[in-house]
Amino acid sequence: MDRSTDPFADFLISLEGIWINAMAFLSGVIQPGWRQNQVLIVLGLALVAWMLHRVSDKAIRNWVRSRQGWAKWQLRVVVQVRRRMGLIWFALMAYIVYEVMQSVTWPSRSYLVGLAATLAIVWVGIAFAAQLVRNRPLRRIVIWSLWIYATLYFLNISDDVASFLDGLAIEIGEFRLSVLTLITASVVIGALFTVARLVSQATASTIRKNEEISPSMQVLAVKGVQLALYGFAFFMGVKAVGIDLTGLAVLSGAIGVGLGFGLQKVVSNLVSGVIILIDKSIKPGDVISLGETFGWIQTLGARYASVVTRDGKEYLIPNEDLITGQVVNWSHSNDFVRLDIYFGTAYSDDPHKVRKLAIEAASGVDRVLSFKAPVCHIVGFGDSSVDYILRFWIRDPTGGLTNIRGNVYLALWDAFKENDISIPFPQREVLMLQDSKLAVSRGARKSTED
Incomplete structure (x- = not known):
């Protein structure tokens, strides 16, 4: 664009052009004639489409409720069709009326009807194409933005609006930033981000299906691909609209220093995440x-x-x-986990028999490995029991540890009950000496006399 002219003058000229076109259209609509007739036809078709939408919405709902076993994507398609039925009805009727008017009268007398039909068809296409954007608020922004652009384009005023938006700009030295540049950058970056998301999803699916890559390296590869694609999309979008990032280098450096101090924990977590994925300590x-x-x-x-x-x-x-x-x-190098439980038996019970029963009881419990046979050892002589440790191995810690310990304890209880092995508990005997009783009674009597 030629910057030698006054930007404010260009802004006024573009604004004046938009105003003149709008007034010309309104004057043609107000005056009786074919232009007014076409506007009335379009309004009538819109009213009929609205009524048909109300009727067809109930029919579609009843039809969907009678269906079972549909996939999620099928239900999403039906929902989108049901929401856009009014616009679809309008597009079909407007196109039929336009074709009829083209054959029975002059083409100029059906121009507005054809324009309305074209816009309706384009709006329907945009509504369905925008479903590629997963984020709902962002999807609504994309839909409305494309609708507005399509309307301006088919009304042949897109150039005037573009000149008007380009006139709304901020200029600092050689740096110039207009509203048109921001909108163009947002559209281009958004489109590139959508393409980057689709490519990253396909790449991530391929990486996750490769069983030769470890889970941690799969996560690292997916994150790396996403970062590279989104970064490439951003810089390509900025370059595509002609924004020079050289002038923002000093400002971005200052902002980066401030963010570095404020986001120390965030950066630390990011670096720690990369280290975890690289050394495969956790996956x-x-x-x-x-x-x-x-x-x-x-x-x-x-x-x-x-x-x-x-x-x-x-x-x-x-x-x-x-x-x-x-x-x-618990599952870093392998899935084998050894568990220890402690118990005690009475001194009157044979320790050789106790060890044998404990090993047999633990071996009969599900999830306890047989090729790594349980072992039982005496670990001490307590005040009221002989203390043992029972060790056994499992290979599925994801199934829980407390439950397997509880099952082994229950197996020990059953085995000891069947073989008359007692599990003692601490007991204390308190003896009251005779001299102590006399001393206590005398002290109480003396305190009473005082």
Whole structure:
């Protein structure tokens, strides 16, 4: 665009052009004639389309309720069609009326009807194409923006509006930023982001299907691809609209320093997440213990790891805590886990028999490994019992630890009951000496006399 002319004068000229076109159209509509007739036809078709929409909406609802076993994408298509039925009815009727008028009268007498039919068809296409945008608020913005642009384009006033928006600009030295530039940049970047999202989803699906890549490297590869694609889309969108980022280098540097101090924890979590993915110390599916939290890793994010416990609670643990804290990974190198339980029996029971019964009881419990046979040892002679430790192995810690311990304890209880093995508990005897009783009674008598 030629910048030698006065930008404010260009702004006034474009605004004047829009005003003249609007007044010319309104004057043609107010005066009786074919232009007014076409506007009335369009309004009548809109009213009929609205009534047909009310009737067809109920019919579609009843039809969908009679269907069963539909996939989610089919239901989404039906929902979108039901919402746009009024516009679809209008587009069909306007196109039919336009074709009829083209054959029975002069083409100029059906121009507005054809324009309305074209716009309705384009609006329907935009509404369905915008479903590629998953975010609902963003999807509505995209739909309305494309509707407005399509309307201006088919009304042949897009150039005047573009000149008007380009005149609304901020100029600082050589740097110039207009409303048109911002809108164009938003559209181009949004389109590139959509393409980047579709490509990243396809790439992520391919990476996750590759069983030769470990889960942690899959997450790292997916995050790397997403970062590269979105970064490339942003810079290409900025370059495509002609925005020079050189002038913003100093400002972006100052902002970066401020963000660096304010986002130390966030950056630390991001770096910790990358380290976790690279060294494979923790990966999705691992069973970990961190403090009082015991569960398995569901997802590894850029800032936190999602840990789901046996009671259904989901903890979002910052990646920095997984790096700096003491984490027990029950399934880091393999899935084998050894569990220990302690118990005691009476001194009158044969310890050889107790050990044999304990090993047999633990071996008969589900999930206890047989090729890593349980062992039982005496660990001490207590005040009222002989103390033992029973050790056994499992290979599915994701199935829980408390439940398997409880099952082994229950098996021990049953085995000891059947073989008359007693489990003692501490007992205390209190003896009152005779001299102590006399001293207590004398002291009480003397206090009474005083």
